[in-house]
Amino acid sequence: MDEEIATRGPETTRGRKSLWTRPKRRWLLGIPLGGFLMFTAGVAFWITFDTVVAVTNSEAFCTQACHSMREFIVPEWKASSHYSNRTGVRVTCSDCHVPKAFGPKMFAKIVAVKDLYHEIIGTIRTRQDFDILRATFAIRVWDKMRATDSRECRGCHDVASMDNAKQTTFQHAAVLVLERTCIDCHKGLTHELPDLGT
Numbered sequence: 001m002d003e004e005i006a007t008r009g010p011e012t013t014r015g016r017k018s019l020w021t022r023p024k025r026r027w028l029l030g031i032p033l034g035g036f037l038m039f040t041a042g043v044a045f046w047i048t049f050d051t052v053v054a055v056t057n058s059e060a061f062c063t064q065a066c067h068s069m070r071e072f073i074v075p076e077w078k079a080s081s082h083y084s085n086r087t088g089v090r091v092t093c094s095d096c097h098v099p100k101a102f103g104p105k106m107f108a109k110i111v112a113v114k115d116l117y118h119e120i121i122g123t124i125r126t127r128q129d130f131d132i133l134r135a136t137f138a139i140r141v142w143d144k145m146r147a148t149d150s151r152e153c154r155g156c157h158d159v160a161s162m163d164n165a166k167q168t169t170f171q172h173a174a175v176l177v178l179e180r181t182c183i184d185c186h187k188g189l190t191h192e193l194p195d196l197g198t
Contacts, residue, residue, distance in 0.1 A: 053105070053109065056109070056112075057094035057098055058092075058094070059092040059093065059094075062092065062093035062094065063093070066115075066116075066119045067119065067124075067125075068119060068124040068130060069093075071127075071130075072124070072127065072130045073191065076190065076191050076192055077093075077190055077191070080189065080190040080191075081189070081190075082096075082189065082190045089156075091156070091190075095152065095155065095156070096152050096153070096190070097141070097152070098152075099148075099151060099152060100152075100155060104148075104151075131194075131195075134192075134194040134195075135194035135195065135196055137194075138187075138191070138193070138194045139194075142183050142187065145181065145182070145183040146181055146183060146184070149181050150181040150182035150183050153181075153182040153183070153186075154182070157182065159172045159173065170185075
């Protein structure tokens with residue numbers, strides 16, 4: 001029996017690799033090459049991703065890509081103080097409707113896919129279609145702004161930095177005491193107010 005094992009042993013290990021067999025040098029080249037390819041793919045993905053996010057946040061995309069925006073929203077925005085004012089600061093769609101922080105921004109982008117869907121299927125074709133849905137759109141945005149304490153407004157406007165001596169009609173320091181948020185008083189600043197039937 002010992003003779004059988006002695007003769008069989010080298011034959012069975014010759015054709016198979018054990019866990020202790022050294023890899024060939026060609027295999028070792030795959031590690032840096034695979035790492036480089038994964039790194040390159042990651043960089044390419046991030047550049048593409050970042051570009052798509054930047055383009056879809058641009059004024060040109062918001063004002064030209066969608067029929068409903070171009071026809072019904074843009075004229076209101078151009079007539080508002082967020083488009084033209086004494087300070088020369090122009091606020092674009094994404095400044096108010098897309099958060100700056102990465103997580104909330106990605107959530108907003110995912111939610112916005114439904115808007116693209118409705119644009120494609122033509123939910124809003126006429127001014128009448130838009131006016132019927134205007135209250136729904138407005139209430140949805142107002143609720144979101146209340147839930148985030150008007151986070152996007154505060155990206156440009158900071159109550160703590162306001163000079164109360166220069167505020168004649170309303171001193172915004174009261175907002176801190178009243179526990180209100182920007183949208184509670186500033187509805188209709190950029191877009192026409194909907195008819196809420198009240």
